[in-house]
Amino acid sequence: MSITNKITVKRAEIAVAVILALCSIALMIKSAENRITWNAEENMGAGFLPFYLSLGMLICTILTIIKFVLKRSPQSKDDTPFIDAVAFKFIAVTIISLVVLVLAIGYLGIYFSLIFFLAFYLRYFSEKSVAFITIFAITTPILTFLFFEWMLKIPLPQGISEPLFYPVYDFMYGGFSFAVKMIFIILTVVLPTALVFLTTRFIK
Numbered sequence: 001m002s003i004t005n006k007i008t009v010k011r012a013e014i015a016v017a018v019i020l021a022l023c024s025i026a027l028m029i030k031s032a033e034n035r036i037t038w039n040a041e042e043n044m045g046a047g048f049l050p051f052y053l054s055l056g057m058l059i060c061t062i063l064t065i066i067k068f069v070l071k072r073s074p075q076s077k078d079d080t081p082f083i084d085a086v087a088f089k090f091i092a093v094t095i096i097s098l099v100v101l102v103l104a105i106g107y108l109g110i111y112f113s114l115i116f117f118l119a120f121y122l123r124y125f126s127e128k129s130v131a132f133i134t135i136f137a138i139t140t141p142i143l144t145f146l147f148f149e150w151m152l153k154i155p156l157p158q159g160i161s162e163p164l165f166y167p168v169y170d171f172m173y174g175g176f177s178f179a180v181k182m183i184f185i186i187l188t189v190v191l192p193t194a195l196v197f198l199t200t201r202f203i204k
Helices: 009-031 046-069 084-108 110-125 130-151 159-171 180-201
Strands: none
Touching: 009 046, 084 110, 084 159, 110 130, 110 159
């Protein structure tokens, strides 16, 4: 019996319910490390929303487990395979690639890791052209950088690639005018697309 036949709808339901219940408890414990109260004097505590959202998720999973034990839901009596072999392969590749992405972020940094992840993922799962995949894989991390690092001032992990961003930071926080910075942003976003287009157009 293949692994896809062993993973039935019934087993998948109870497994997901138990995993979500454990995650909910872990999130509640972590949220409780911060203030989870909300009053007029102190406003909402940092852990208020995460704690009570996790509590709501825990209640839902407990109800699912109870219905499973009592055989009250259709899924609790369904022994058909949860996924077929083709879908299982796609799910396995997705999980493995995400794990590699998370590990790579700690070493390469999020931006370069995203380039490799998007290029691989789109190449494996889509029928898009190499030009489209290249443009998308390059411009997405650029836009992510501009959004988080420039607009929100939230630094993301950069790993060993951090020194490469020092000249960019000097430009971002230097004494350049707003117009010059806007031109830089436009060129940064458009240039990869133009280079890929010229490469595919004139180089066979």
